Amino acid sequence: MYQQQEAVYYALFAEVTEAKSLLEQTALLTRGRPLYGKILKCIDSYIKNDLKMLRVSPTLLLSRRPDLDPLESIMYYTSVGTPSAVYDTVRTLRQARATRLGALQRKLPSAHMFLLWVLAGIELVSFPLLGAGTQTIGGYNILTVEGVLFGVMTFGIVLTLRTIGELWEGRGGVYNVDGVLETMVTGLEEELDERRREAEESEGSIQIQIPDVPERRK
Structure with missing residues (x-):
């Protein structure tokens, strides 16, 4: 169980690192283009609806397929004819997700x-x-000793089983990755929010100029 928890931490570090690389690559490729805001929205959807969904069964996350896969949408937006360099990052990100x-x-x-x-x-x-x-052999003092031993044994058994249960659960308890993941994605979410605001401001600043219709001469 400890090895399982260790594997979870390694997988999360790899996945968050690849998600940051994907955000940087897509920003370099599509910044200033109309697709920039859509791609950032896809990355935000992946973080909130997949990466941070630790309380959902992994089998359900893997079996369900949303109507619009955010990673597939990113490859579609950034590929023209042949897959771009983003394809390798998305593939590595999916491998980290599977891990x-x-x-x-x-x-x-x-x-x-x-x-x-x-x-x-x-x-x-x-x-x-x-x-x-x-008590017939050792007197009533032996009951005090037995009571202390019984209390120590009860505490040890309950503590051991609770520890095993927390390791077995893996999330939502003392030995969990919820807090670690929340800290890991904080910087990623802040950068994503800043880029989305920047994309919205740039889209709002673009104005379509329509030429005036000349007046008809009477």
Whole structure:
């Protein structure tokens, strides 16, 4: 499970890096063109509806196909006849995405965790039963020792199972990547917002001049 968490971090770093490269490449190729705003909108859709959707099952993200795939739209906008250099970046980005989805996929079924909790419950219940009657041998002081041992054992079992559960879940808990991913994409989202505002301002500054219609002579 720890290796799975490590693979998730490596995949996220690779995917965010490729997303930044894609943003820079598309800005160099299409900046100042009418398609610039559409491409930035596609990148924003990919970040919000795919990269940051950690709580959605990876199998659902991989199986569903939106009506308009943002990465496919970017390749369409930047390709004329033959695929441009953006094609390689999009392909690498999809490979990093596949690695992330594979690392986030649960490797153990829910029944595995249920059986671990059942085993822990049986062990905790059997401890007082096995220790019953020991006060006749060691006196009532032995019950204090058994109580302390029972408390320590309960704390250790619950802590261990909770840690395993957090590693098994992978997101939404203590051992999660939600906060790390939010920090990683903060700079990317800020740069994307600035570029989108710049694109909107440049589009708004472009005015189509229509020549005046000459008046008819009477």
